[in-house]
Amino acid sequence: MRRTWKPAMAVVTAAMAATASMGTVLAAETDDVRPLAAGDAAAAAVAANAADHDDPADHSWNTADVVPITLSGSTASSTSPDVSISGGSVTVTGAGTYQLTGSLTNGQVVVNTTESGIVRLILNGATIANSTSSAINVVDADEVMVFLNAGTTNRLTDATTYVYPDPSVDEPNAALFSAADLTVAGTGSLTVTGNAYDGIASKDGLVIASGTVTVTAVDEGVRGKDYLVVNGGSTRGAAG
Template sequence: MKILRRKLVAAVASVVLAAALLTGCADESGSTASTAASTTPAAVAVDGTQTAEQVLAANTADHAAADAADYDESSVVEIALDGASASADGDGVKADGATVTITAGGTYRISGTLTDGQVVVAAPDATVRIILDGAAITSSGSAAIAVTEAEQAIVILADGSQNTLTDTSSYASDADVNAALFSAADLTVTGGGALTVHGNGNDGIASKDGLVIAAGTITVEAVDDGIRGKDYVVVDGGTITVTAGGDGVKADNTTDADAGYVAVAAGTVTVTAEGDGIDAATDLVVTGGTLAVTSGGGSGTRPDEETSTKGLKAGVITVLEGGTVTVDASDDALHSDGSVRLGGTSVTLASGDDAAHAENALVIDGGTVEVTASVEGLEAADIVLNGGDVHVVASDDGLNAAGSSSGQQGGAGGQQGGAGGQQGGAGGQQGGA
């Protein structure tokens, strides 16, 4: 796990907080409280000061390339799917009944329908571009597309095309290939077309290395995880809709400290997951785009003790610096086992537990944070409010800092509704726990 740099951070800006008073400690009307009290800025030792740029620089670089979708039309090898069989015209590919195997680097265009078959890429150390141009591939025994060997696989959705991948209804517990669109190599999905993925047996789209989504209209339905990359999942564009029985979007490398991250820079991502919405083993970074997540049935559903149903979850640090984020989660809406820094994103959170929870530090440097429903609003060992607008509705503490907290207006130490305040705050003079 990465060791986050510790730094003294002073709270120097105004923040407005509207927080529900403690249950059993509120006034008789049970109304929420809004604070506008000044406190002396205080410096506290926290983590969570890293910018998105710093966090990403400390991680392994993603493989995104501006020319990923570029190819020479004259060199494209055509693959035609015709129901129960396929044919190919060119080098580097062979068709055997309903199985198509690509064995060399190059660009291959796939069109037509395969009712029960598979496209396999076994091209060691090569870059393979697959253009899906009106392709519908269904497999009753494995993945629809399985990249078992390659240096890099690039799936290009032809402009205006509609494409569908459907896999088997079950995989062996030790199966290496276990997603409708599977890659053992770095995988990029891009282009101006549409792709619908049905992950009937396990995951929808999965890479055992890194996964970059650069463009396209992508719809994923999966019985387990929707979109999974081992080293990272990076979204640089596109319109992505995920419905998952497990986690929505996931990076699960827990071995390498510089991997296992999720980054969203642009595009529109909508996730509905029975498990976690976004699950990053290490870092979760949002610098742009629109992210809407519903996990575990939403804030009106009691969290399941056996299943993690957090909205956005990170193992080390979450940094939200741009774009718009909306989360409706059964468990914590925004959770980090390390720290959280909010620095410019418009964030709306609803939770059946904590709206924002950090085991170490929660630092708010700017943007807007609107908590519409929660038990604990903002909870961390250290809470620092440096700027932005923060509004919290909570049935218990609005702010709960186990270590220390600071902020000029409405932060912990305010008169009403803030942790440590005079009225309704935990440990306050009136109604405090």
């Protein structure tokens, strides 16, 4: 769900093992940080800030509706009209559930849709590397979930130096970047290498619901602008 509000404080819950060898692995920022009021007002503020976009209903779907996307080195393939492919660039243009399998040696998965509803990217043994930008770039969406399939190992690696189409542009700026609310879930594993900026970053809310996530990044490992909520799984990393 796309949100325009800014919470009064960032919320980070640690129901998982989060360790860092250096720097900041987990970070949250807001545009409006205010002290909590006393008494009932404080309790209400805490309750409001504890809310996030993650809905249990988003964690299940009809397997018949899953759209396969096969990653094959320098290109990819899919039969869906909601998936456009140009070389190693794969763009998802509709809400729905998409399963990515295989490897892109120099490519990117882009989500860019104005349709209402969640976009699920199921990583099913997917490896995506990019030499000029992020590995996954969510430009626009109502909400995005990156789901790690059970028993799979998945890897995202971005560029050491980003090439932007315009000097005034500074996004994306993470190996896994989202301009929308982002959830990471599933029981598989995800290794993220942020060679230039952050590892995982959302300009809205970011929820890590489950999964084994390992992040190495030059800047922050995991960043949520509106909030960062960790409900489960295991996240480890090193950040500069």
